[in-house]
Amino acid sequence: MSNRRTFIKQVGSISIGFSLLGPFSCISEGKSSAMPAGKKEIDPENIDSWIELQADGKLKVITGKMELGQGISIAIMQVAAEELQLPIERVSIQLAETGVTPNEGITAGSRSIETSAMNVRRAAACAREVLLKKTSEKTGLSMTEISLEEGRIRAGDNYYDWSEIMDGQEQQRVFEPETYYGKTKRKLVGKPVPRPDLEKMIRGEEFYVQDLRFPEMLHARIIRPPSYKTKLQSLNEDLASNSPGFVKLVRLGYFIAVVAEKEYEAIQIQKKLEQTCEWASEPIPSSPADLKSYIKSLPANSNIDEEPGDWKAENKNSTIKASYSKPYIMHAANGPSCAVAIYNDGILDIWSHSQGVYPLRDTIANMLDLPQDKIHIKGVPGSGCYGHNAADDVAAEAALIAKELPGRHIRLQWMREEEHGWEPYGTAMIMEHEATLDESGQIATWNYELWSDGHSTRPTSGDPANLLPARYLNKDFGVPGQGWRGGAIRNAPPIYKTDKFRLTSHIFEGPLRISALRGLGAYANVFGIECFMDELAEAAGKDVFEFRFAHLEDKRAVDCLKRLREMTFNVSPTPGEGFGIGFAQYKNSASYCGVAALVEISEQNKSPVVKKMWGVIDSGECINPDGLKNQTEGGMIQSASWTLMEQVKWNSNGITSLDWQSYPMLRFQEIPEIEVEVIDRPDMPPLGAGEAAQGPAAAAVANAIYKAGGKRFRDLPVVR
């Protein structure tokens, strides 16, 4: 034993976990360009797929999810540290990486706490129970005399290192542990533990994929056509090759990239070529002004999604109708998308801020006709994405370029106008409601018809058509087909009780490139439903809270709205001010979120100003209340920005929202004061939260504007 201990101490931090040959190898923190050595299947049923106990009493937790700024890292670290009774300082985290972490699909849909954190928690609780049991067997002491303390095991008066108890050879499967300390002790869970990554950011340490540097790294830029459907007519290659720093022009079909020694040199060549390239482009049909009628004119895949009871109103005269819409909206990351790739000895390594490294790997493999096991993708945080932005596209482009220039790292970052002009947007939607009230003012019938493009073109099926460059290659992979209907009808069934209801969805293929944006269809659906609830409340002559209570059966929904009413009880809008609310249970299955807004429309400033917003969120068991508040505050502000002023604009020649002036968003002078409260329910399962505020916040703002004596804005954005 002493020999083994000495060995372990000498090599420092070796995995002693539950398999000495765990999935880790030399790829640990950042930059190695080697493939992970362990090619074995990462079995999510093995404890060591989720946690690695290290000989020095430290813990590495392993997640197949990505840190997007949503604070998932600290939450996952907290649940593991709680089960193993470790101070948080002794815990580190490994983010999504092919061949290293479990394949947890996409970091999306507000599911990371519900899935990854719970997987890690279970593995850590299992590890604890195995450690304690083995210690009992070794020492002969009863379980009550054994405990975990600061990375060591206390058995009576003696302390043992983990490595003295685990022989490291034995593979342990996960099981259902007897106890979760996260439920019984809650020393770390439920506490606002600060994020450890924040100090790295604030000191300017290497943190983002944009920060990665490798010896001899080259810089690439793409020569973009003016519009989506296009063919290259002419390209002056000499213009590129005569430029300073020029290394290579990569030309694969209509996919054109330039590679230079220095980044600014690549940018200058990109500009020169873009100015002189000639393309024949098909016009983009429609315009933002006629979008609503254009959408309705498109062929659609229509479906009745729900129809309990006969929705048709008995008395057509009293039918209340409203037609709402939302425009195309951008993810508009602060930092344009970026990736680094190198192709060496038949192996392609990629560093990416993708939300799904495994699906991306499989899709790039299909695009390049490479075996999946020759591609390795390491997830590295990027600028916040709020859904499927260009992260996968830029990784695919870097891969294409790297393959043409083996042996050198290629760094590619999109320019601002590329990020604005080429990311896949959140689709425009139309939401049309009609309802009748009975004599008592209750909703009798409700018909909801919506029009939407799909909400995801993520590369989850392995189809290269979902990667932007693939449509320009010689082997034309085409464009993605119709997106996922489920995204369009997310939160389309109202939470409110109606015996007679019908939901019809019409899925069209719109003029602009689209994919998943925070909340998918829930933002628009909740906006429409919650505005319509206010319109119905007004018709019924009821208070907006009371009208909702009268149609809610779910006690948690009622509790959430009651808390919001208490928080805002003393708010008394002055003339020119208006107060409004919005509420939803995200996906009708995740967090409950109520939002209120106080809006002012002044004589001088005709545009509404949101002065204050309040939020209440019930996400079941709350792992980190500060993280949850931060996400909710951010969601409320972002949604207020979408609702008030955001709209992608284009003309037949291409997208015209190409910078922060042509696509403005809320800035500091217009930011409301924000107050968020968390309803913590430690006995309940945790519920996804990151997207819960988008819809309620939009409705709260629009309802407040109406109350301020302004108009009922049904077509977003409010300021056009």
Place this chain on the structure above:
Amino acid sequence: MKEVSLKINGKSVSLDIDPATPLLYILRNELELNGPKYGCGLQQCGACMVLLDGKATPSCMLPVAAAEGKEVVSLEGLAKKDGTLHPVQQAFIDEQAAQCGYCLNGMVIHAVSILGENPTASDTEIRKALDQNICRCGTHARILKAVQKARRS
């Protein structure tokens, strides 16, 4: 190519470089600093800000030659030699004023500049100045709290 001499974070450096190259690319690629970020290249978002003689300035369009003879301080130059954070940096940590953090460089640099010029800047003045800086995560309310906290210290 031309020799350009700069003073960055208290150190003098000489580079043989195209003098028209914007300062941002020199800081990130030649001097390997991570603080200043590329956001728009149009001076519209503030992600690339550095202190130029103490004043927050976007570095994405500023030719490196224009920074000659000036004192450039990046995010990396704010902490003391012993690693103690600048009070503004500390306030951002205390308030957990970040989500993705990509905008933090500009926010911190600009806040240092605002409070450097006017240690008692009002909330309205702070908001007006920070209007230059974009945050897409909606962390504004926390960032304002952090700057207010730094103002008190």
